[in-house]
Amino acid sequence: MKTERIGIINVGASAFRMYIGEYSGDSERSLDYLVKPLRIGTDTFTQGYIGLENVKKATEILKIFKLKLEEYGIHKYKALCTSGVREATNQDFFLDYTHLHSGIKLEVLDPSEEVYIKYVGVRNSVPGFSTLEQNGLVFANVSSGNVTLNITLKNKLLYAGTLPYGSLRMRQMFRSISHIKRHKAIEEYVRKMIVSVVATLDPEIKCSHLLGAGSSINLMLRLFKPSGNIITREQLEEIYARVRMMSLVELTEELGLRKDEASVLLPTIITYLQLMDIVKNDYFSFSRLTFPHTMSLYYSGRIKDTHLSSRIKNTLISIAEKYRADTKHARWVNYFARKFFDEFSDLHSLGRDSRVILEASVILHDVGKYVSDDALATNSYHIIKSLKIPGLDSKMLLMAAAVVYEGNKTFHEKEPQEYASMTSAERLTIRKLAGIMLISKALDMGNNRHITDIDIQMSDQIIVYARAEREPYLEMYTFDHQKLLFTETFGTAIELRARISYD
Amino acid sequence: MNLIVAVIDMGSNSFRLQVSEVKEGVYNVIEDYKETVRIGDGVYNIGKFSPEAIETIINVLKRMKIIMEKMKVSKWRIVGTAPFRDAENADEAISAVKAALDFDIDVISGTEEARLTYLAATGSFDLKGLSTLFVDVGGGSTELSFVTDGNLDATYSTPLGCSRITQQYFGKHRAKPDEVSKLEKYIKRALKSAIANPHLDKIVFTGGTVNNLAQVFTRRSSLSDSVVKYVDTAFFTHLVNELAGKSYEERGKMPGIEAARADISLAAALIVQNLLNKYKMDGFYTFSGGLRNGITIDLLNSMGIQMVFQHIDNQNLRYAKLKETGRKYNYEEVHALHVTALSERIFLQAHKALHLKESDWPLLEAAAILHDVGQHIGYAKHHKHSYYLINNTELVGYTDREREVIANIARYHRRGLPKVKQTNFGALSDDERDKVCKLSAILRVADGLDRSHSQLVQDIEVIIRKDGIYIEVVADSQIDVTMELAGLEKKKDLLEEVFNKKIICGTRL
Known part of the structure; x- marks a missing residue:
């Protein structure tokens, strides 16, 4: 059986980490794990860029990592940066300098992809994860730069966001406040995050479980040394009462923590205590999987996201609900759109990603109405491109936004800025998908599922037979008006005929 | 389940169906469907509806009825205007509609x-x-x-x-x-x-x-x-x-x-x-x-539902409409109104020194109330989403240009300062840019003073001296406002820039 070694480098806000794993079939062997503390986030979160001194230190660490990779004979590696580099204004310089001087080519991880990888990693490592999601789960990845939250209920993702409330970031933010008062400031600041998140949720929604992950868990493990995967509120409150007014020196001496760990202790404890308030529970469970390890599993293809498609669809539906769109109509139009997409595969020659883009466009095609009817296309475009959906990268969401724009645009709406940087192939894909979306929408124009199904006959022209129990007046009328983009893009005539069932 | 109502306006040129969802004294239009019919042309020529015109009326209403049924409309009103008043056989058309669709048409006077x-x-x-x-x-x-x-x-x-x-x-x-x-x-x-x-x-x-x-x-x-x-x-x-x-x-x-x-x-x-x-x-x-919209409001009034702007204690229509917009985007009302109150206190004490007019206050008021609405789309970059939503939402009592200024003020309530190379800011006139800088400078400070969203700061005193601007924060002696002072420190940058003076902060308990 073929054995494969993979190296993962993660440049975080407070440390550089490297994981080296060996994979053979289903088995995995951890060969090495290195952590080199370097708080580039301290620079980024206070002055907005990474100082030259830290750029040089980072290069030295990467040189060591490069040697380690060579030692293991690894040529295939992935080196990814998160918020500490992502948010630095001199990101390009940092990437260029470190590459030139260490030979390691770093990439910056898109926030939505970061959330997704962390999410699927934990999903695969925590038993009964689906049941937790069904019953209401707050999944919190608390790290140095950010807190990423996914709130799921009945397998619908109700909230997904990366919030700038990481422990190191907060520590830097309040560094000038005396340690006697600092805990109060952090408490209030974290409360603001909780209030902002809760405000986006329906008050009726109840989630019962909190699952923690991220670099904060290492600190929890050092503090409490739990045998299982649970930390209780009592444990956190007890230690919080003891340490909240301690200075950094007192913290390191009292708890035996390293200085870098001690400095982020208060923000970490406060974040978990307040996250527990969302679920109104007295404990939280956690995953011991580190981010580099998760990335190693992900990039070696060991993590399978088996429910990705249905989860994305459920998430899209919950977003449509938030913007008061008719979700029954959206589901029905989606059914027709998928059927057209599959039947017309020879005509459009588009792949699976395009099918997902079409699904997102169709389900969200009306969201802009919530802002105003006047610029439906532009409003929907803005909302869709700004979404964060784990499993759908930002490029796919931008394409979905463009499909909705193309299908709904009116003469007075200006073309979105991003259109200028789209390739002609991308524009053609957008037109193809928008053409399919428009004829699919027409089939449920009355929002009444009046057309129960369709049969498609393809010859010189396409004939769509609509099965209905009575004449689908509005749908026939609309289809005729909406098919122009389809006909112009595919160069094929298309006609809708009704097949009335009198049973 | 919210109440869904519909109205149909049958005019000479077109028939329009408007379906609205009603919630807490606010109606949101969820469907606006129009067909151009030009039934008036015949009426003004021959004085009555032709058989084809009556058929058109029934067919269009049939399509509208399908939409209404599927949108689960529970109350509706169908109104006929001039052509129905003038056509000598209007009763014939009304009866035909009743027979075909069981719709009652209400012919209204001019x-x-x-x-x-x-x-x-x-x-x-x-x-x-x-x-x-x-x-x-x-x-x-x-x-x-x-x-x-x-x-x-x-x-x-x-x-x-x-x-x-x-x-x-x-x-x-x-x-x-x-x-x-x-x-x-x-x-x-x-x-x-x-x-x-x-x-x-x-x-x-x-x-x-x-x-x-x-x-x-x-x-x-x-x-x-x-x-x-x-x-x-x-x-x-x-x-x-x-x-x-x-x-x-x-x-x-x-x-x-x-x-x-x-x-x-x-x-x-x-x-x-x-x-x-x-x-x-x-x-x-x-x-x-x-x-x-008039028929919709009248229909709701007849059901005992008053719109927010019709409440007798809500005399200031513009203010009521701003709150209505904030609610639409699920804003945190107590924070928004507190930031507005703090902004007003700063504005009143500083506007003359900043060469602003009293008439500029409504711009800042709107931006303060709506500064966080962008969170409805997402927390990340929410100041930019606020800019978008404000710029694309109807603001009663404000012109297009004023709305653009308000959106810009809200845009700069956090993060980077205004730069001419930014499209939204660059598109403004010199005078508008000047206003945006000064008013968003005030908003930033007011927002910083409610950083914890706990409304701990009771008042602010702004003293303008040659050597600097002194901002004194008034709070209850039992309350710790460390967080608010840190917020002020962080967000005073633009105010220092527009005053070209250092800002010195203190507390009065």
Whole structure:
């Protein structure tokens, strides 16, 4: 059986980490794990860029990592940066300098992809994860730069966001406040995050479980040394009462923590205590999987996201609900759109990603109405491109936004800025998908599922037979008006005929 | 489940269905469906509905009924206007609709039409202390309502429908100069008796064709297509001449003109021009969806539901509408209103030193109330989402330019400072940029002072001295405002820049 070694480098806000794993079939062997503390986030979160001194230190660490990779004979590696580099204004310089001087080519991880990888990693490592999601789960990845939250209920993702409330970031933010008062400031600041998140949720929604992950868990493990995967509120409150007014020196001496760990202790404890308030529970469970390890599993293809498609669809539906769109109509139009997409595969020659883009466009095609009817296309475009959906990268969401724009645009709406940087192939894909979306929408124009199904006959022209129990007046009328983009893009005539069932 | 209501407005040119969802004294339009029918043409020619016209009425209503059923509409009202008032066989059409669809059509008088349009306009215009004329130019008639200080003084209905007078004066060819002149005289005569108030502050037109003419103005001026539009008289005079010199076909090709209204556009324009000249107005407002919105509000009122802006304790329409917009985007009301109150305190103490006028306050007020609405889309970059939402949401009582300024002020309530290279900021005039910098500087400080969203700061005193600006934060002695002071420190940057002075912060317990 073929054995494969993979190296993962993660440049975080407070440390550089490297994981080296060996994979053979289903088995995995951890060969090495290195952590080199370097708080580039301290620079980024206070002055907005990474100082030259830290750029040089980072290069030295990467040189060591490069040697380690060579030692293991690894040529295939992935080196990814998160918020500490992502948010630095001199990101390009940092990437260029470190590459030139260490030979390691770093990439910056898109926030939505970061959330997704962390999410699927934990999903695969925590038993009964689906049941937790069904019953209401707050999944919190608390790290140095950010807190990423996914709130799921009945397998619908109700909230997904990366919030700038990481422990190191907060520590830097309040560094000038005396340690006697600092805990109060952090408490209030974290409360603001909780209030902002809760405000986006329906008050009726109840989630019962909190699952923690991220670099904060290492600190929890050092503090409490739990045998299982649970930390209780009592444990956190007890230690919080003891340490909240301690200075950094007192913290390191009292708890035996390293200085870098001690400095982020208060923000970490406060974040978990307040996250527990969302679920109104007295404990939280956690995953011991580190981010580099998760990335190693992900990039070696060991993590399978088996429910990705249905989860994305459920998430899209919950977003449509938030913007008061008719979700029954959206589901029905989606059914027709998928059927057209599959039947017309020879005509459009588009792949699976395009099918997902079409699904997102169709389900969200009306969201802009919530802002105003006047610029439906532009409003929907803005909302869709700004979404964060784990499993759908930002490029796919931008394409979905463009499909909705193309299908709904009116003469007075200006073309979105991003259109200028789209390739002609991308524009053609957008037109193809928008053409399919428009004829699919027409089939449920009355929002009444009046057309129960369709049969498609393809010859010189396409004939769509609509099965209905009575004449689908509005749908026939609309289809005729909406098919122009389809006909112009595919160069094929298309006609809708009704097949009335009198049973 | 929220209440879903629908109204259908059956006019001479088009039938419009508007479906709305009602929640907490606010209705949101969730469907706006229109079909151009031109049933008035026949009525004004032969005096009645032809059999084809009756068939059209039934077919269009049938499609609308399907939409209503599927949207689970529980209450509706169907209103017929001028063609139903004028057609001698209107009862026949009404009975045919009843038999085919079980719909009751309510034929309303011209003055009732005027009242309903006025009712809708009260939700979009602040009428306090002003003398305003509302004019609804329909296909079969034109209704006028004179309003003083928010009270409806008088209504008039005239037979000046743009379809009707087009049929009578122009026929189907390019308008000849003597035909235009004859029609102008006729309009003048018809409007002669309708002068309830010789002085006007504001004139507001409604009706699809006038709205379409206003759209030509917004397109040529690269303005957004909002519900309320302002058109200046100089432009409009030029447009009337342009329309008069063109055939129907040529008018239909003019950017912004709807082809289906090209023939009747000149007649509508002449009615508008006559009133602008009569009252010596520099410009006028248009307001789309007037009658439909009026019928919706009237229907809800008849069910015992009052709109937020109709509450007697909510005199300030603009303020009520801003809160309504905030609620629509699930804003955190206590934080938004607290930041607004703090902004007002700073504004009152600093506006003279910053060379701002008292009349600039409503801009800051709106931005303060709405600064966080972008969180409805997402927390990350929410200041940019706030900019987008404010710029694309109707703000009652503010012009397009003011809305752009408000959106910019909210845009800069956090993160980076304004830069001319940023498209949103670069597009403003020098004067607007100056206002945005100063007002967002105040908003940043006020927002910083409620950083914990706990409303701990009770008051602020701003003392302007040569050596710096002293900001004293007043709070309860038992309350720790460390967080708020840190927020102030972090967000005082722009205020220091616009004052060109250091800001020194302190507390008074």
